[in-house]
Amino acid sequence: MKDVMKIATVNFPAVWGNKEKNLGRILDYIEIAGREGVQVLAFPETALTGYDVEAEDMPAEERMHCRLAETIPGNATDEVCKLTRKYDMYVIFGMPERDSEDPEKVYNAAAVCGPDGLIGSCRKLHLPFAEVLWACPGERPFLFDTPWGPISVSICYDSYCFPEITRYARAKGARLHINCTAICTLESPGAGGYLGNLALQYLAMNNNMFIASANLCGRDLTSWFMGGSSIIGPSSTMTEVFYYGGKPFLSDGADESGIQLAVIDLSDIRHSFMDAVWAGGIEKCDWTPKRYIEWYKDAMDTDYWKNH
Secondary structure (H helix, E strand, O other): OOOEEEEEEEEEOOOOOOHHHHHHHHHHHHHHHHHOOOOEEEOOOOOOOOOOOOOOOOOHHHOHHHHHOEOOOOHHHHHHHHHHHHHOOEEEEEEEEEOOOOOOOEEEEEEEEEOOEEEEEEEOOOOOHHHHHOOEOOOOOEEEOOOOOOEEEEEOHHHHHOOHHHHHHHHOOOOEEEEEEOOEOOOOOOHHHHHHHHHHHHHHHHHOOEEEEEEEEEEOOOOEEEOOOEEEEEOOOOOOEEEEEEOOOOOOOOOOOEEEEEEEEOOOOOOOOOOHHHHOOOOOOOOOHHHHHHHHHHHHOOHHHHOO
């Protein structure tokens, strides 16, 4: 299994509702990254279309994301796969996906293309804010196989607020997690970026894994997206994470468009709750999912849960 990887994330200013323009620019970024020898390239959530949802009261099928949604495979993934084959690389990019078996369903998805063509799609599991007006939730976490072992993908809210997803991926052997995201300035200035930084740093340190996060930047339809695409991972100081590429959300210049590139060594992993280091040197794993399953079952049997 390989350890060393050249990876990049894109601070991408999507043009709202202009799929053709956005796809052309995605392909341009892939060409440039491919010529630089990038092996894994991540774009933000809804990079193909832009993120914001129309405020007007309208049927879901008339909303922009539903009108521009494509099946996977489809035109956008076909074009991206031409370049991933050409440059022997993996590309992950956000888009609205129409269910090929049930065309009335649309997902907030991230398409994954590789050296051999299309791999699949990660469908966002939890839908915050106005996303429920156009998208259906996915069902399962998404991982794909590579020469560096499994790589996991999740989308924005899934990454920050549901740590079960990255823990699951780490238990499946993933050393790298891709976060396709769309964090903008909220009513409380900087709140989303502040919490996003805390969450990604915690997940990287607690799971002892690398996280590559790609965010939209600039003006969308009504929102201003803060960029902050980055590649973070284990530090030589055990209780810290290191920014191998890019900047934290809210940093000066973090909202400028462009590619953040890094070379990372996935073997540079020193500790984990699944390793003996945290078990006092005893050869056992401190992470015990069999017990947690029983806790979740018990929680689901309470009146509090049933009333929600």
